[in-house]
Amino acid sequence: MMSVIVNIFPSALRALKEIGTRHSPNETGGVITGTRQFSNNALEFNILGVLGIADYEEFRGFFAASPTEFTCTDKMGWAMLTLKAVETFGMSYIADWHSHPNSSLKVLSSRDIKHLTQQYVLGQFQPFPPLHVLISWPHSAGFKVSAHIMLGDVIAVLEPRVITN
Numbered sequence: 001m002m003s004v005i006v007n008i009f010p011s012a013l014r015a016l017k018e019i020g021t022r023h024s025p026n027e028t029g030g031v032i033t034g035t036r037q038f039s040n041n042a043l044e045f046n047i048l049g050v051l052g053i054a055d056y057e058e059f060r061g062f063f064a065a066s067p068t069e070f071t072c073t074d075k076m077g078w079a080m081l082t083l084k085a086v087e088t089f090g091m092s093y094i095a096d097w098h099s100h101p102n103s104s105l106k107v108l109s110s111r112d113i114k115h116l117t118q119q120y121v122l123g124q125f126q127p128f129p130p131l132h133v134l135i136s137w138p139h140s141a142g143f144k145v146s147a148h149i150m151l152g153d154v155i156a157v158l159e160p161r162v163i164t165n
């Protein structure tokens with residue numbers, strides 16, 4: 001049985017919360033850079049860099065956002081955001097992320113799952129499986145980050161481990 005570990009740097013966690021909060025009540029999203037490896041039958045992701053598409057003037061018009069929806073409307077625009085993230089952080093593109101500021105949406109929607117399935121089928125992150133990070137606010141006091149990894153016909157949901165020194 002393969003084990004999956006997802007780690008997140010404190011700065012990446014802060015960026016997700018900050019970007020998600022800033023664009024609330026609308027959903028928002030973007031790309032994640034970091035590292036990943038497969039060794040000793042364990043798949044390990046390290047989430048290090050986060051960019052939000054709504055923060056950049058040049059990407060306006062490449063997505064649609066409302067309190068209940070966030071969608072990329074221009075695949076080439078998303079690819080340009082990915083390139084910007086890779087250049088900014090000097091690391092690989094390993095995942096997408098989006099927010100659910102509406103507290104009733106703590107899990108991926110059926111549309112989100114369809115998107116993740118499509119990335120899996122297309123082998124977009126091969127040889128690694130696609131990872132999707134969701135940030136939500138299930139309690140008024142705090143936010144929650146969950147990592148969704150598609151492994152064949154199942155989606156593993158994990159709480160990323162915050163890396164501390």
Ligand SMILES: [Zn+2]
Pocket residue numbers: 070098099100108109112
């Ligand atoms: Zn969603």
